[in-house]
Amino acid sequence: MHAVQRPLSPYWIYRWQITMWLSSLHRITGLLLSLGAVALGIWLIALANGPAAYAEIGAIAGSSWFKVPLIAWTFCFFFHLTNGVRHLFWDAGLGFDKARIQASGWAVVVVTLIATTAFALVVIV
């Protein structure tokens, strides 16, 4: 907005760490889940509209290309959920030291990958 040349925060010289990745991912997955909420809404409205409308939506939702957004939303869901728990612990003032913040980050990654794979294999694929 302003043309004043101020020194910028040097975020680009930081070594990328897991905490930064997960922080960005939390926001990105949150936004993608908002889109997923739209899909959930369309699914519910189609169900309320009756068998014909539901079949139309089902043709799209059941097609092979739609597995891509479905798996992506599954990943976003489990990531945002588990990392959200991490955020709630921080809000309570817990787990803020460097060792625990990194350990809980990796725990989120592992749980997300396991849950996403399991859910995708059983429900989607």
Add this chain to the structure above:
Amino acid sequence: MSLVTPLSRVLGLGTAKGAAEHWWMQRLTAVALLPLGLWFALSLLGLADFGYATVLAWMQRPFTSILMLLFVVAIGYHSFLGVQVVIEDYVTGKALKIVAIMGSTLAHAGLAIAAVFAVLKVAFGS
């Protein structure tokens, strides 16, 4: 008694807009979405298929209808708060920011009400 002057409240953008309530409601809906989200995921795991008859029978159970209503409302509110923060962070320019937040608010309210109506219609039959 509020210490915020009427002027700063009217000016809107920036601070003194009830950030504490925003923060609190984001956490409250997050806590609500933990069990609701897990219930939804586990329910989908339990469904035999996603055909009309199966999903309708599941959705018409009162337990499902009630949790689905809570789920939809909590998602709507949580998403509304989250998207608002993203807009405030990345959309520059006062006019554009107001338009974006307005659009997001209307979209969230509209979709939430549509989803609530759909769940109720399914629950009570047509």
